[in-house]
Amino acid sequence: AKVAPGYNVVTERHGTITTIGINRPEARNAVNQETAALLLQAFTSFEEDRSLTAAVLYGIGGNFCAGYDLKELAHSPTSIKLEQDVTKGPGPMGPSRMKFSKPVIAAVSGYAVAGGLELSLLADLRVVEESAVFGVFCRRFGVPLIDGGTVRLPKLIGLSRALDLILTGRPVGAQEAYEFGLANRIVPNGQALQYAIELAEQISAFPQECMHGDRNSAYYGVFDASSFTEAMQFEFDTGVQVLLKESVPGAKKFSLGYGRGGKL
Incomplete structure (x- = not known):
């Protein structure tokens, strides 16, 4: 435009x-x-x-x-x-x-x-x-x-x-x-x-589902959760969904040497 x-x-x-x-x-x-x-x-x-x-x-x-x-x-x-x-x-x-x-x-x-x-x-x-x-x-x-x-x-x-x-x-x-x-x-x-x-x-450029989950959990904890326990449960429930989709492939990349030494 x-x-x-x-x-x-x-x-x-x-x-x-x-x-x-x-x-x-x-x-x-x-x-x-x-x-x-x-x-x-x-x-x-x-x-x-x-x-x-x-x-x-x-x-x-x-x-x-x-x-x-x-x-x-x-x-x-x-x-x-x-x-x-x-x-x-x-x-x-x-x-x-x-x-x-x-x-x-x-x-x-x-x-x-x-x-x-x-x-x-x-x-x-x-x-x-x-x-x-x-x-x-x-x-x-x-x-x-x-x-x-x-x-x-x-x-x-x-x-x-x-x-x-x-x-x-x-x-x-x-x-x-x-x-x-x-x-x-x-x-x-x-x-x-x-x-x-x-x-x-x-x-x-980051794995998107994981980033969206962490972002969503941060907002939930600040604005919506009624207790520490509820916020922690939401974080876990959100995070566990991406473990197989993005975390395991990410761990494999790490084991091959990608992203070490603080490199993004």
Whole structure:
């Protein structure tokens, strides 16, 4: 797909990787209703396409996403349709209520604030440019986090640090975000997208069923398990299914000398 005016979301395929770009640079990639619907469509297509192994979400034109389009909200407050039951419809930002079965990486440049911060939290990993800024900037306008920010952020970086961001609405630069565990990699300006694609390709080269199982178990343990024992049981039940499919062939490769000495 070509980046062109009028296309609020641009998707492109790189082998088994899909990139999903928010394309409203004139609004710092703020998400309006149309963009939210297109983001939902793009992520749904990714989730359903078995030939795709990972997705990279990014913003075109220097910013990741400045949140929900407050101009649209101000001019037509009744236009925003909110599905109250989170199991029955999308969030205001689009795909924010989704759980993915495959890795998603966010390539963050410029501002990832308010709903844009929430979109970045959808990803498993965040590759962040040196000048990027995170923050709950919607704090100053009385706009709540209703796209998972109060759910995902405390789980990701801990309640104390999450409350620091949520209560103050202050800007957080790349280095502090890295120290918090919000940023997973810091890269030079202009390189987040390329680095994220390469990281997605690296992850996609591993035996997939085993990686998906470990990833799924990590999410289950953090968000769904009611006890340590339940989480441990889920991990074992998930892992044992791939032992014969991928672990035995992997062990045979190891015995022949592949992957020793820490080589990937």
